[in-house]
Amino acid sequence: xxxxxxxxxxxxxxxxxxxxxGISDYAQGQLGDxxxxxxxxxxxxxxxxxxxxxxxxxxxxxxxxxxxxGEIVDVNAELEGAPTVVNEDAMKGGWFAKVRVTNSAELNDxxxxxxxxxxxxxxxx
Amino acid sequence: MSETSSTKKxxxxxxxxxxxxxxxxxxxxxxxxxxxxxxxxxxxxxxxAAGLFDVSHMGQxxxxxxxxxxxxxxxxxxxxxxxxxxxxxxxxxxxxQGGILDDLIVTRRENDLFVVVNAACKEQDIALLxxxxxxxxxxxxxxxxALVALQGPKAVDVLARYAPEVVAMSFMNYRExxxxxxxxxxxxxxxxxxxxxxxxxxNDQAEEICRKLLDETEVMPIGLGARDSLRLEAGxxxxxxxxxxxxxxxxxxxxxxxxxxxRIEGGFPGADIIQADIANNxxxxxxxxxxxxxxxxxxxxxxxxEAGETIGEIxxxxxxxxxGIPIAMGYVPLDFSAVGTKINLLVxxxxxxxxxxxxxxxxxxxxxx
Numbered sequence: 418x419x420x421x422x423x424x425x426x427x428x429x430x431x432x433x434x435x436x437x438x439g440i441s442d443y444a445q446g447q448l449g450d451x452x453x454x455x456x457x458x459x460x461x462x463x464x465x466x467x468x469x470x471x472x473x474x475x476x477x478x479x480x481x482x483x484x485x486x487g488e489i490v491d492v493n494a495e496l497e498g499a500p501t502v503v504n505e506d507a508m509k510g511g512w513f514a515k516v517r518v519t520n521s522a523e524l525n526d527x528x529x530x531x532x533x534x535x536x537x538x539x540x541x542x
Numbered sequence: 543m544s545e546t547s548s549t550k551k552x553x554x555x556x557x558x559x560x561x562x563x564x565x566x567x568x569x570x571x572x573x574x575x576x577x578x579x580x581x582x583x584x585x586x587x588x589x590x591a592a593g594l595f596d597v598s599h600m601g602q603x604x605x606x607x608x609x610x611x612x613x614x615x616x617x618x619x620x621x622x623x624x625x626x627x628x629x630x631x632x633x634x635x636x637x638x639q640g641g642i643l644d645d646l647i648v649t650r651r652e653n654d655l656f657v658v659v660n661a662a663c664k665e666q667d668i669a670l671l672x673x674x675x676x677x678x679x680x681x682x683x684x685x686x687x688a689l690v691a692l693q694g695p696k697a698v699d700v701l702a703r704y705a706p707e708v709v710a711m712s713f714m715n716y717r718e719x720x721x722x723x724x725x726x727x728x729x730x731x732x733x734x735x736x737x738x739x740x741x742x743x744x745n746d747q748a749e750e751i752c753r754k755l756l757d758e759t760e761v762m763p764i765g766l767g768a769r770d771s772l773r774l775e776a777g778x779x780x781x782x783x784x785x786x787x788x789x790x791x792x793x794x795x796x797x798x799x800x801x802x803x804x805r806i807e808g809g810f811p812g813a814d815i816i817q818a819d820i821a822n823n824x825x826x827x828x829x830x831x832x833x834x835x836x837x838x839x840x841x842x843x844x845x846x847x848e849a850g851e852t853i854g855e856i857x858x859x860x861x862x863x864x865x866g867i868p869i870a871m872g873y874v875p876l877d878f879s880a881v882g883t884k885i886n887l888l889v890x891x892x893x894x895x896x897x898x899x900x901x902x903x904x905x906x907x908x909x910x911x
Contacts, residue, residue, distance in 0.1 A: 449767070450582040452861040453836045453868070455890070471890065473838050475581040475861050476767045497836070 422533035439512040451503040456492040470513040491515040552598035569661035571599040574765040581767035585863040592694035593764035601664030606654035607679030621801035625650040640812030641787040688748035693738030696760040713908035735776025735906040777901030792819035827879040830901035831870040838868040844888040
């Protein structure tokens with residue numbers, strides 16, 4: 418299994434039919450110190466492009482959009498007490514939610530790690 | 543992250559970039575929003591030690607003439623004639639409706655006034671002052687000077703290494719001192735709630751002095767992000783957010799900035815409306831707000847009563863690094879302005895409980911001698 422990325426800096430890791438979703442290390446660096454994360458409710462249905470979570474830094478709130486459609490099967494409860502995990506471990510411990518995907522073909526449009534690296538290099542120029 | 547050709551730079555721009563600042567457009571200037579340490583660390587460091595802020599985007603203005611202190615009172619409700627040379631006061635330019643056009647700091651000097659105004663308003667303010675004082679006083683913008691703020695409990699120790707006489711200054715006092723041989727205007731004031739100084743330095747020496755101050759172990763560079771969270775904790779207003787052309791000073795809780803003489807005499811734009819506000823109480827009042835839970839409530843968040851009816855709006859809101867909880871300020875009807883009043887905040891469509899709270903959220907620690 419390998420990470421896939423959106424242009425909005427979300428990452429998806431698909432294991433079986435369950436996609437774990439978070440934001441990239443680049444994104445957490447841009448946001449700065451995360452002070453609050455609003456995660457979705459387990460059992461809710463989500464459509465690709467819908468708001469999945471909201472990440473608040475000291476200065477602003479940023480929406481995180483779901484790169485896939487499906488049912489929310491788990492959320493990262495640890496973030497409530499320790500939102501800085503998003504800064505410290507964006508690609509693993511800082512995940513937001515797990516979605517049982519209804520259409521895994523939605524992942525085909527996403528970038529792989531190498532393409533995403535090129536993408537963010539272009540942004541910093 | 544492209545910058546437009548119309549964005550101006552302060553003389554400290556190269557230093558910010560060298561320090562690794564993230565630059566953002568603010569009030570027409572390319573300004574550092576944060577440095578690599580990040581807003582949380584910068585904020586906490588300022589409360590614990592000392593932070594250096596570039597506020598050169600703000601307008602520095604000198605008003606000279608036969609009696610500039612009396613002349614400016616036609617435009618602001620501040621009691622400037624009561625000031626002795628070397629004293630300063632917070633005031634605001636008002637319009638005929640009693641609304642606030644900008645807030646500013648006026649320092650009375652031996653022969654003139656030294657005024658600092660907000661960056662976003664400075665063109666308007668200078669035009670207003672120039673027009674309003676025509677024939678009575680001359681208004682000159684000091685474009686040849688940078689302005690920095692050194693804030694925090696260690697600020698005085700640091701600055702005293704260069705200019706020992708600053709130790710004797712009290713909050714809201716002004717002195718002309720030499721820092722490393724450079725003539726500077728120093729005021730014991732700031733926008734963080736901490737003890738500290740604002741230092742006006744000739745442009746060509748500003749970077750060198752800032753480098754020296756940053757070399758002091760107590761001092762860290764601080765960006766606009768922490769400047770905002772620090773002033774919010776201190777309960778200080780941000781023009782264009784907590785104050786605007788329709789908020790009156792009384793509604794904003796700034797009656798303390800209008801002396802008894804000026805309340806009675808009036809003689810500034812909108813005096814009749816402000817006097818009526820004092821006599822009858824304004825309809826809305828600025829209050830501190832503590833949201834329950836950890837979700838910050840940002841500017842423009844709708845405030846409702848327990849029945850769900852809209853009663854007001856948050857004008858500044860965010861996270862308090864010092865307290866580790868969200869804090870906010872906003873306007874509510876007078877009936878809801880008592881500390882402890884329960885209100886609700888509509889955050890992303892969800893009603894969340896909050897309570898009207900005392901400000902400042904973090905005690906101010908000004909040096910009053």
